[in-house]
Amino acid sequence: MASAARLDLDGNAIKPMTICMIGAGGFIGSHLCEKLTAETMHKVLAVDVYNDKIRHLLEPATHSWSDRIQFHRINIKHDSRLEGLIKMADLTVNLAAICTPADYNTRPLDTIYSNFIDALPVVKYCSENNKRLIHFSTCEVYGKTIGSFLPKDSPLRQDPAYYLLKEDASPCIFGSIEKQRWSYACAKQLIERLIYAEGAENGLEFTIVRPFNWIGPRMDFIPGIDGPSEGVPRVLACFSNNLLRHEPLKLVDGGQSQRTFVYIKDAIEAVLLMIDNPGRANGHIFNVGNPNNEATVKQLAEMMTEVYAKVSGEPSLEVPTVDVSSKEFYGEGYDDSDKRIPDMTIINKQLGWNPKTSLWDLLESTLTYQHRTYAEAIKEAIAKPVAS
């Protein structure tokens, strides 16, 4: 239940504010909208080109929070209403982006425009109107680890100094220009630098969030069901799609890359702490991830296969995975981050936040949702005769 008497980390009552949330109709936005409407008195001006993932919050208009969320169907690339909404709000949260790896090397121009050019007016309007900005960047700005350049058998690879990713110390290491995978990370890095410079030169109050593989319900789409049949979403949705269709999970280049996965609901707690504690969040860049949930992509595939069998009651395939080359799967110009472990010092110190949910538990609740939401639709789609 929403309560008027919520306190910040310093024991002061939190005043309700108006938040302009750009990209509110996406995966993270939908969870943030849910949290803000259910547990706070903040008002949300939700901006996106889509609203399917937040429709349950908008309709019917009789929810207890209905007067605290408004949807504005706006493409921020070309809509003069954006400045007015930012002016109306106390805080802007910018989530809008193309952020699916399959796009980085195949649609590099759209990727760079979306992550840099389109974010420029948002930063400018916040700065000119003295409005606070929480901008979503990415853990991809770190690129590859220093450790990945060491000889394979070097004992230094075990030393955290060579792989732990620290906001204020780690370098950003990208591949060469023809590896267009890095178009996204590079655009995100430049917008981070611009925001930082606006803070330093013009006093912009900002917070930058670097999410480390947040996963959970409503992430991306299931190809052919609520997204294009040929579309390639992020790994959670790719593997969910394979499991729902009883197909082997595809391991890109053998699935040896490592990731840390954090449950979306844990991560959203961190964002709410940033919103409610400007004095502690302003001027900071925060890693938001779960260092305890590290797995190779192969291990993720194996665990998802096991969890899916449990929640669906359907037996797993005898050969549950198949290797595929990155060139075949993503095309020319793909490259990968080898390992991503967030250092948690800054977020612990400033906001006292720690993630709670284990990888097994977060996969269990997410795959229960995927099965409940999509299993029937997939069965129907498979049963339909293919048009000749």
Ligand SMILES: NC(=O)c1ccc[n+]([C@@H]2O[C@H](COP(=O)([O-])OP(=O)(O)OC[C@H]3O[C@@H](n4cnc5c(N)ncnc54)[C@H](O)[C@@H]3O)[C@@H](O)[C@H]2O)c1
């Ligand atoms: N999910 C993660 O683990 C993760 C990891 C790193 C970074 N991020 C960053 O977090 C942010 C949100 O990610 P997400 O996972 O929710 O992605 P998402 O694709 O689900 O959400 C992005 C939303 O932005 C909207 N959008 C894009 N361009 C727009 C435009 N021109 N005008 C209006 N709306 C527009 C899209 O319609 C979409 O609803 C992105 O900036 C992404 O780079 C996410």
Ligand SMILES: O=c1ccn([C@@H]2O[C@H](COP(=O)(O)OP(=O)(O)O[C@H]3OC[C@@H](O)[C@H](O)[C@H]3O)[C@@H](O)[C@H]2O)c(=O)[nH]1
């Ligand atoms: O079917 C698949 C899909 C993906 N993969 C692999 O799984 C790993 C994770 O892939 P994801 O699609 O989740 O994307 P990545 O973790 O590489 O990047 C993501 O991380 C941070 C954000 O900025 C973005 O959401 C996205 O760029 C990669 O190594 C990828 O090659 C597979 O092996 N099989």
